[in-house]
Each structure stands twice: as structure tokens, then as C-alpha cells.
Amino acid sequence: xxxxxxxxxxxxxxxxSEQRYTLKDWAPDDRPRERFVNRGREAMSDAELLAxxxxxxxxxxxxxxxxxxxxxxxxxxxxRLGRMEIQELQxxxxxxxxxxxxxxxxxxxxxxxxxxxxxxxGAALNNSHExxxxxxxxxxxxxxxxFRILLxxxxxxxxxxxxxxxxxxHQAVADASKILREAIIHRxxxxxxxxxxxxxxxxxxxxxxxxxxxxxxxxxxxxCHLVDHLIFSDRGYYSFADQTEPSLLGL
Numbered sequence: 743x744x745x746x747x748x749x750x751x752x753x754x755x756x757x758x759s760e761q762r763y764t765l766k767d768w769a770p771d772d773r774p775r776e777r778f779v780n781r782g783r784e785a786m787s788d789a790e791l792l793a794x795x796x797x798x799x800x801x802x803x804x805x806x807x808x809x810x811x812x813x814x815x816x817x818x819x820x821x822r823l824g825r826m827e828i829q830e831l832q833x834x835x836x837x838x839x840x841x842x843x844x845x846x847x848x849x850x851x852x853x854x855x856x857x858x859x860x861x862x863x864g865a866a867l868n869n870s871h872e873x874x875x876x877x878x879x880x881x882x883x884x885x886x887x888x889f890r891i892l893l894x895x896x897x898x899x900x901x902x903x904x905x906x907x908x909x910x911x912h913q914a915v916a917d918a919s920k921i922l923r924e925a926i927i928h929r930x931x932x933x934x935x936x937x938x939x940x941x942x943x944x945x946x947x948x949x950x951x952x953x954x955x956x957x958x959x960x961x962x963x964x965x966c967h968l969v970d971h972l973i974f975s976d977r978g979y980y981s982f983a984d985q986t987e988p989s990l991l992g993l
Contacts (some may be wrong), residue, residue, distance in 0.1 A: 774806065788820060789813055795964060800836035808836045812845070824849040824883045853882050866898045870967045870981035873972055877903070881938040881974045889937040891921055892971065893930035902928045918957055925966045933961060935971040944973055944980040954982055 770902075774790040783791075792809035811834055816822035823845075831842035867873050873892070880890060887909040893902040895983045904924050925933055935957060937950075946954075950973065958968040969984040 761810055769798070779958055779984075789817070792845070795844055796841050797844070803836050808834065808841075812907055820849075821883070824853060825885060849883075853879065867892075867894065867934070868898065870970055870972060870979065870984050873936075873970065873981075874974070874979045875977065877936060878979070880936070883937055884942055887938055887940060889935070892926060892934040892936060893925060893928045894932045894934065898932065898969070899931065918953075918960060921957060922964060922966075925961060926964060932967040932969045934969050935956045936974065937972075938974040940975070942975045944975050944976050944977060946973055946980060946982070 774786070774793045776792065778786055778794060789806060789809040792812060793805035796805040796808050799808055804810075812823060812831070815834065816826065826846075828839065828842045828846055831837050831845055832839060837845075839849070867876070877890075877892065881888065889906045889909070891904050891906055892900055895901050902924065906920055906924075921933075921935075924930075935954065950971070954968070954971045957971075961968050970981055972982075973980040
């Protein structure tokens with residue numbers, strides 16, 4: 743394109759972009775770290791918080807630019823960003839392995855923080871909603887199925903929470919003998935099965951039903967009662983005890 747036909751505003755924008763290599767050139771109150779300290783975390787945008795994690799930009803791009811590009815790739819949804827693999831993050835120019843790992847580690851810490859609730863660990867679980875509220879974060883951002891058991895004492899207070907198996911997208915790997923072994927070791931009076939459906943579908947599969955009935959019958963032989971089996975997803979949860987299948991639990 744001839745220079746005489748160029749848009750002066752575009753030329754100015756290009757020059758500004760070429761000069762914007764580092765946040766050090768910004769006014770102190772505009773830099774993400776300084777804003778965090780001086781104005782507080784609540785005043786920070788998602789892009790600014792992400793820029794602090796990224797640390798440094800690259801040629802022609804500041805950390806803010808990289809952060810905005812990351813958010814654009816996940817439609818401004820932090821939840822989707824937390825599900826991105828290290829390799830996906832590195833597809834963005836300027837995000838190398840070190841930056842990608844830092845981002846993933848920070849988001850993982852945030853996910854683990856959500857697992858901590860004000861409810862005492864030993865508080866009794868009296869219904870499926872309490873179970874879901876307290877343990878749903880175990881399955882946040884997982885792209886695979888994971889199967890867990892929650893072991894309880896006679897007062898329905900949790901005494902152990904164990905991961906039993908990790909499977910593919912459509913079927914969790916659950917070893918019945920391992921489940922019963924954990925129940926015996928911890929002298930559990932009852933248990934709750936939990937697994938997730940990354941697809942978002944809350945309808946239990948036939949394999950889910952068969953497993954539920956098998957575990958219920960096997961556990962009862964050792965004096966352990968299967969209280970419920972919950973299926974988790976981003977849309978909510980499914981409870982065998984609440985729905986039309988309590989017979990599978992031996993109820």
C-alpha cells in the first residue's frame with residue numbers, strides 16, 4: 743500500500759505498538775503489580791492479574807498483551823483457561839513452557855483453594871446437596887473421569903476421601919476390590935461413591951448402575967452400607983439415593 747494512502751491513525755498505532763515492549767515504560771500507577779499493591783486485588787481486571795503471573799512480555803508484546811490474547815482464546819472465561827493443557831498455552835506466541843507452567847500452577851492453586859470450605863471436615867453429611875457442595879471442587883476442570891470414595895463412620899462423618907481410579911472420557915476405572923479394601927482398612931460403617939462426567943451429561947450409564955449395585959451388595963457383606971452414588975458435572979449432580987434408583991443402593 744502507498745504511504746500516501748495510509749491511515750495516519752493506523753501509522754500512529756503501529757508506532758505505539760513498536761515502542762510498547764515493556765511495562766517499565768508505563769506510568770507506575772498503570773503497571774499491574776503497582777496497581778495490585780496500591781489499589782488492591784479487587785481493582786484488578788482478569789488480564790492484569792494474569793499479566794502478573796506471566797511476568798514479562800516478549801518482543802512487541804507486553805505481559806498485558808499476552809494476557810489479553812490468552813483470555814480471547816478462552817472467550818474471557820477463566821474456567822476454560824484452567825482447562826487448557828500446557829501445550830495449548832504454548833500455542834500462543836510469547837508463551838513458552840515456563841510461562842505456561844506458571845499459569846497452570848496458579849490456576850491449580852486457585853482450584854485447590856476452592857476445596858477448602860468453612861465446614862469442619864468431620865461434620866456429618868446428611869443429604870446429597872451437602873455432599874455435592876463440599877466435594878464438587880474435587881472434579882473441577884477435569885477432562886477425564888475420576889472415581890472417588892468417601893468413607894464415613896456411624897454418625898455419617900467423613901473419615902477418609904480416596905481416589906480409586908482414573909479413566910477415559912466416558913468410563914471411570916473403578917476397582918471393586920480396592921474400594922472394599924479401603925473401607926475395611928478405615929473401618930468405615932458406610933460409604934459414598936463419587937465420579938464425574940466431563941461431557942456434562944448427568945444421566946447414569948448402564949455401567950454406572952451395574953457398578954453401584956455390585957458395590958452395594960459387596961459392601962453389605964462386610965457390614966458397610968452404601969449411602970449414595972453421586973455423578974458430578976459442570977451442570978450439577980445426579981444422586982442415586984434422590985432419584986428413582988434407591989433399590990440399587992439396597993434401600
